[in-house]
Amino acid sequence: xxxxxxxxxxxxxxxxxxxxxxxxxxxxxxxxxxxxxxxxxxxxxxxxxxxxxxxxxxxxxxxxxxxxxxxxxxxxxxxxxxxxxxxxxxxxxxxxxxxxxxxxxxxxxxxxxxxxxxxxxxxxxxxxxxxxxxxxxxxxxxxxxxxxx
Ligand code: HEC
Numbered sequence: 001x002x003x004x005x006x007x008x009x010x011x012x013x014x015x016x017x018x019x020x021x022x023x024x025x026x027x028x029x030x031x032x033x034x035x036x037x038x039x040x041x042x043x044x045x046x047x048x049x050x051x052x053x054x055x056x057x058x059x060x061x062x063x064x065x066x067x068x069x070x071x072x073x074x075x076x077x078x079x080x081x082x083x084x085x086x087x088x089x090x091x092x093x094x095x096x097x098x099x100x101x102x103x104x105x106x107x108x109x110x111x112x113x114x115x116x117x118x119x120x121x122x123x124x125x126x127x128x129x130x131x132x133x134x135x136x137x138x139x140x141x142x143x144x145x146x147x148x149x
Contacts, residue, residue: 047128052136055129059121068140080111082118085137086144096134103130 056064063078065071068085075082083091106120121130 047131047133047135049132049135049139051129052132052134052139055125055133056136056140059124060133063118064137067144068137069144078116079114080116085141092141096138099137100130100134103134 062072063070063075063082064085065075065082069087070081070084072082085092102118103125104120104122107116107118109116125133
């Protein structure tokens with residue numbers, strides 16, 4: 001049961017990623033986003049963690065884990081593991097604008113001969129949803145640090 005659940009999750013994730021892969025082509029998108037400068041101004045409008053929680057458990061926890069430690073069922077299979085929002089202080093010292101950019105555009109890089117990717121969410125989540133989910137990630141970060149080790 002556990003196993004078939006993991007497979008279902010992996011399959012839906014693969015579908016999700018291939019969708020984002022297709023739309024990643026440089027065709028002119030039907031609904032262009034606001035220019036980046038405007039997006040950064042949005043930082044003043046803080047995301048809502050409560051709304052972000054739903055989004056996180058729909059799209060992110062497979063990789064990033066229930067508590068944001070990079071240990072979701074898909075995350076543990078990735079090498080290197082996805083970002084740990086609780087213990088990776090260096091990463092989390094990035095500004096919200098930087099993290100928002102990563103969520104929007106995704107990350108692709110080569111690490112020791114292996115390539116790792118964080119999907120891009122621009123086509124899947126609205127701008128508000130991306131700020132909301134970031135607010136929830138900041139909440140996980142605070143809760144994780146406060147929790148007894
Ligand atoms: C397929 C697995 C996967 C999924 C699903 C995923 N991530 Fe990630 N994420 C990663 C990996 C891998 C990294 C680490 C990239 C690196 O080391 O630079 C990462 C890094 C991040 C970072 C840190 C970015 C930075 O600038 O350092 C944030 C924030 C983040 N993810 C948010 C999210 C959010 C929000 C979602 C859901 C909407 C999500 N992730 C879903 C794999 C995933």
